[in-house]
Amino acid sequence: MRQIFKSGAGGTGRALVHKLYWYADLAKELLLKPRYRPREFWERRHAQGHDFWTVGRRAFDEDGNEAWYDKLSQDLVAEFRADQLDLRRLSVCEIGAGIGYWTRLVRDLGCERYLGIEIAEAAVQWLQPRFPGYDFSVADAAEVPLPGTWDVILMIHVDEHIHGDRFRAALRHIKAAMSPSTRFFTTYRTEATVSGVPYVEYHTREDFAAVFPLSWIKLVPRPNVGDPMLSISAAHAE
Numbered sequence: 052m053r054q055i056f057k058s059g060a061g062g063t064g065r066a067l068v069h070k071l072y073w074y075a076d077l078a079k080e081l082l083l084k085p086r087y088r089p090r091e092f093w094e095r096r097h098a099q100g101h102d103f104w105t106v107g108r109r110a111f112d113e114d115g116n117e118a119w120y121d122k123l124s125q126d127l128v129a130e131f132r133a134d135q136l137d138l139r140r141l142s143v144c145e146i147g148a149g150i151g152y153w154t155r156l157v158r159d160l161g162c163e164r165y166l167g168i169e170i171a172e173a174a175v176q177w178l179q180p181r182f183p184g185y186d187f188s189v190a191d192a193a194e195v196p197l198p199g200t201w202d203v204i205l206m207i208h209v210d211e212h213i214h215g216d217r218f219r220a221a222l223r224h225i226k227a228a229m230s231p232s233t234r235f236f237t238t239y240r241t242e243a244t245v246s247g248v249p250y251v252e253y254h255t256r257e258d259f260a261a262v263f264p265l266s267w268i269k270l271v272p273r274p275n276v277g278d279p280m281l282s283i284s285a286a287h288a289e
Contacts, residue, residue, distance in 0.1 A: 087249040089212065090170050090191065097173035106149040106208075123207070123277035124156055127236060130271045130282060131160070136234060138162040141202035144228065146192045146221070147209030151178050154185065157205075166201075168192050193217035197228035204228065204235040208278070211240075214252040222262035235283040236271070256281060264288065 096105045103116035111119060131138065139161035148154055148167030157165060165185040169175050175187045188198075193213055197204075204225055213221050225235055240253040256268055259281060266288035271280035 084249055087214070089193075089217075089250075092250055093171040093212075094173055097171040097177065101150045101174070101177050103150070106152075119278075120152055122275045123238075123280070124153075125275040126271060126273050126277035126280065127207075128156070128160070129274055130236070130280070133272075134234065134282070136203060138203070142166075143203045143205065144168065144197060144201040146204070146206040146225070147212070148178055148187060149174060149209075151181060153205055153207055154178065154182055157203075158182065158185070166198070168197065192224055193221040196224045200228050200230045200233065202230075202233060204233060206235070206237040207280075208238050210237055210254050211246070211251045218252070218254065218258070219261055222259065226262055229285070231285045233284060234286075235281075237281050237283070238278050239281050241279050259283065 099105065103111070103113050103120075107116035108119060130136075138157055141162065142164040143157050143162050144166045145153055145157075146168050148169040151167075154165065154167055163184070165182075167175075167178060167182075167185065167187040168190050169178070169187060170189070170191050172189045175189050179187050194217075206225070210218065229235060237259070239259065240255050243255055244253045246253055256265075256270075259268060263283050267283050267285055269282045269284075269287045271282050273279065
């Protein structure tokens with residue numbers, strides 16, 4: 052059974068219930084260790100709903116996830132401005148469009164040409180009517196090259212769900228879709244970390260450097276203390 056927990060009135064009780072629900076879900080993953088099949092996994096999650104319980108940190112309730120995502124989005128927008136990236140004139144491709152959080156952000160920043168790549172058809176069916184001016188494609192970025200080239204490529208909290216050789220294949224597809232001025236923004240792990248759940252495999256800057264030259268990889272400042280991000284571009288090497 053699926054539930055959504057928000058804070059507010061009775062927030063302490065709801066938070067406790069959410070924690071109990073999350074611990075039960077985590078225990079199932081740790082004990083059963085189901086094999087991670089990306090397409091099946093994300094189809095199942097998106098078939099159940101389209102909220103932060105689907106794509107966010109399950110240790111957080113909906114309000115906690117909203118606050119967590121907001122810090123990261125503020126850091127990303129600050130980097131757009133510092134790097135003079137005006138999305139009103141730039142194309143954006145997002146790997147893992149999910150519940151449309153980042154889609155909404157780039158729309159609000161005036162982006163007109165957007166493509167959301169999403170492995171789950173259930174997600175695309177939900178996203179398309181909500182963003183009618185944007186394009187979405189059901190595809191696995193580890194298996195299918197990205198169409199064309201893009202000014203900005205986003206992959207926010209998606210890398211950890213693409214594992215092993217598939218992760219490197221996805222990076223090669225992203226690199227092939229980059230021009231010399233393209234910026235590729237991604238979250239990453241600052242230190243090598245072992246995940247306890249089968250659907251997460253963390254990646255460090257060195258993992259990205261298996262495909263991209265280190266001179267292309269820049270650490271994004273975190274004025275709002277959002278999660279660590281990288282900006283990857285051939286322009287950074289100039």
